[in-house]
Amino acid sequence: MSEIAVVGGSLAGMAAAARLAKQRHRVLLFEAGERLGGRWATPGALPPVFTFPAPWRDLFRKSGRPFDAELTRTGHALVPAPPAVHHFADGSTLTLPADRGDQWAALEQAWGTPAATRWRDLLDDLDERWQLLRRLGLEDEFTDAALTPRRRAALGLNRSIERLARGFGHPQAAALIRSTAWRIGSDPRRTPEFVAVRLALERTFGRWQLTRGGVGVPATELIDLLAARLALRGVEVRTGTPVTAIAPNRVTTASGSVQVDAVVATVNPWEYLRLTGAAESPLRRRTAWTLPAFAPTVGIEPLAAASEGSGSGTADGARSRSLIHPGEGTAVPATTEDVHHAPTGVRVEYRLPAAAGGLRVVHDFTSGAPDPGFGTRWTSPRTWLRQPPLRAATASVTLASASSRGGNDPWAQLLSAALATYVIHEDLTGADIRPTNKAARP
Structure with missing residues (x-):
């Protein structure tokens, strides 16, 4: 059994840890903060309406009980979300x-x-x-x-x-x-x-929303399900434990160094360079030309308070939509999405009418701020190759984060984590567990 350190409890870090533990590696996950999920652990930060659920399904299938079965076990379901309503600068809607x-x-x-x-x-x-x-x-x-x-x-x-x-x-x-x-x-x-x-x-x-007990709930509950999967797989999670250095086959914390067979670094590239020093000079030269992406300002409040306000600009119809799904006889209160377009960005407003009495979540990209945890900002076509490669220059280290070349969407981070696990497992065991290897089984 190999011992692997995952540095960073981000979405990519959690996904990599779950996959590697299922392959019978001993996994230690180090997270500087007190909770897992990175920026997505912030209430409301993970969009409650999302597309492309296949990476979530693949992650759960490759780490244990399949996604839909896990959702059923916990009373959750993934159901279609209604269309987005777009509000344009000229006052028109679509x-x-x-x-x-x-x-x-x-x-x-x-x-x-x-x-x-x-x-x-x-x-x-x-x-x-x-x-x-x-x-x-x-x-x-x-x-x-x-x-x-x-x-x-x-x-x-x-x-x-x-x-x-x-x-x-x-x-x-x-x-x-x-x-x-x-x-x-x-x-x-x-x-x-x-x-x-x-x-x-x-x-x-399509467009999807997470429900529990038949009502829409914040997508951050997916982070909770993934944390439970880590516990089930025996991942040793050390929150409140910042890593102070990464070297070949070793990570260091305030408590000392830990020898490992491999490292998955899922922190942002600027933090990774701080932890590795001169060993990553090629990446350092590339990263010097990059900037953090602008993360939206996230606001969350009870829906009743939002309805009493006067500035949301959301059509009343967006507050009471519901869906009836095939085979179901009752309507599911729908999580709605209204997108307000402006010359300087977009403001996305989600309404979860039945979650905790109703929630209004706003992602305001018109007032965002640079956030290394949100990925790398495009500044030119060269940005792509300036982002971290999968294999680090430091021996035995792979990289997966919101700044990976796959992109900073949550689904892209899950896929970047999967690539990191394929490389590490093959390096340590010689076995190819990529989906292209039809002989491999979860």
Whole structure:
């Protein structure tokens, strides 16, 4: 049995620890704070409506009881969320379904056939770029050599989100396109246009909300479920234990050094460089040109208090939506999402009508601040290769965080953690547990 240290109790750190423990490694997880989950442990920080649940399903399946079975055991369920309502600067609104056919119908009515057709074709093109992106730091290791001139051209790496938005020729569509950059903490003028694949992901994978007992609940309960999985797998979690140094096969805390066979560092790259010193000079040179992404200001309050306020700008209909799912005879109070578009960013308002008496959660990207834990901000096409690679220069260390090359979305952090575990397990045992190895079993 190998001993592995995971430095950082972020989402990526928790995911890596759970996967490695299931592979019969002894895992020690060091977290400087008193709780796990990194910035996502903050109440309301993890968006309660999300797309692309497959990485969550894969994580739970590869660490024990499958995701849906675990949700059932705890009284949770993952159910479709209603369409987002977009509010534009000119006072107009748009309800945008995720389903391809429903989306086409809504846009044809709102924008007319020509613009709806261009939107459909744009998302079809983004679907193709998604297939390329999957091999670049999400499902496969992304090395510098992997970014060939042909891939750069196909992805549109040298073209910005802002250029894509302006070229579409419709103000509402332009706002939707720009929002994909704002919502990862970057400026549309500096962000490559392939980041807009998030629009296609929603159309392909849908929109989802977490419920418990039939009502919507904060997505941070997923962090609690993952923490329970760590306990089940026997991960030794040491919260309140900052790591002060990382070296080959060793981590150091205030209590002394711990010898290990491998390290997964899931702290942000600036913190990682502080812990490793001169050993990571190539990464240090690259990181000197990068900046932290702008994290949104997160606000959370009881829904009753929000309803009494006068500045939310949210349509009354967004406060009382419910869904009836196939096979169910009762309506599920829906978690709603209203997106307010402005020239300087977006403000996203979620309403959970039945959770703890009702909650209003606001993610305000118009007043965000640089946060190393939120990932790396796009400043140019070169940003991608300036982000940390999977394999560190320090021997026996792999890297996975919101600044990994897969991106800073929660689902991307789960996938980056999976890549780190594949590399470590293969280095230590010679066994390939990647999904591409059909002989491997969870």
